[in-house]
Amino acid sequence: MDLQNILTAIEKTDPEIYERLDTRRSAMKSFANVGKVLALSAIPLALSSMFKKAYGRTPADVLSVLQFALLLEHLESGFYTEAITHTSLFDAAGLAAFTTISNHEAAHVTLLTQTIQALGGTPDPAPTFDYTADGTFPSVFSSYSTLLAIAQGFEDTGVRAYKGQAANLQENKTVLTVALQIHSVEARHAAHIRRMRGQKGWITGKATDISAIQATYNGEEVEAQGGVTITGIASQVDANAATESFDEPLDRAAVTAIVSPFIVTV
Secondary structure, eight states, X not given: OOHHHHHHHHHHHOTTHHHHHSOHHHHHHHHHTTOTTOOGGGHHHHHHHHHHHHHXXXXXXXXXXXXXXXXXXXXXXXXXXXXXTOGGGOOHHHHHHHHHHHHHHHHHHXXXXXXXXXXXXXXXXXXXXXXTTTTTSTTTTTOHHHHHHXXXXXXXXXXXXXXXXXXXXXXXXXXXXXXXXXXXXHHHHHHHHHHHTTOOSSOOTTOOSOGXXXXXXXXXXXXXXXTEXXXXXXXXXXXXXXXXXOOOOOOHHHHHHHHGGGBOOO
């Protein structure tokens, strides 16, 4: 097995790999340090170590993020699929909007499923969902206002969830691109649903009129970005205007706590 040929093939696939490892010479040196009698069986382990140094995260880490994203997309896709069967709730414009979003969410499920498969993973099946959240929202599919409120909660949570996982995908440009393509559309969904509810398309502080999903908005009230107090950028920028200008991420634990009531466990 010719290590020179292996490294050449890797370089063709990712021309930037040596920037991550310092130089090609340092990559070769890492193998030389193992010893001249390096067994063939040990080469995969050495390559794995090199990749971990170069990319920082194992494929399992990336797959875990994608599986998490797939769960959220299944949640949303199932919600809109069910919602548009209750046609009596909608006017023509509302039904058209929900149908379009439903199609988008189904496409997101397909894309994430195929991406996981392309990376050698097995997509997790969709769990059983309870959109009443165990009775918290009993009128979710009989009250238009409740339906819109839950839709807003799902979309705003999804936007923050994708943002929260971006750092975990930054070394895999292909997967990061997939996530960002979905993230921007989720943000458009969120703004549209909020306007359907007669609200602004952006979030002011952590304010919400849906107390049962307050956790979706917690943390949006921060007044510092990158070490800069954003309320002091210009004299006319008050706290509300400042916090509306920036959207905050949600970590996985926070998102899991938000969506868990909608997932049926056995």
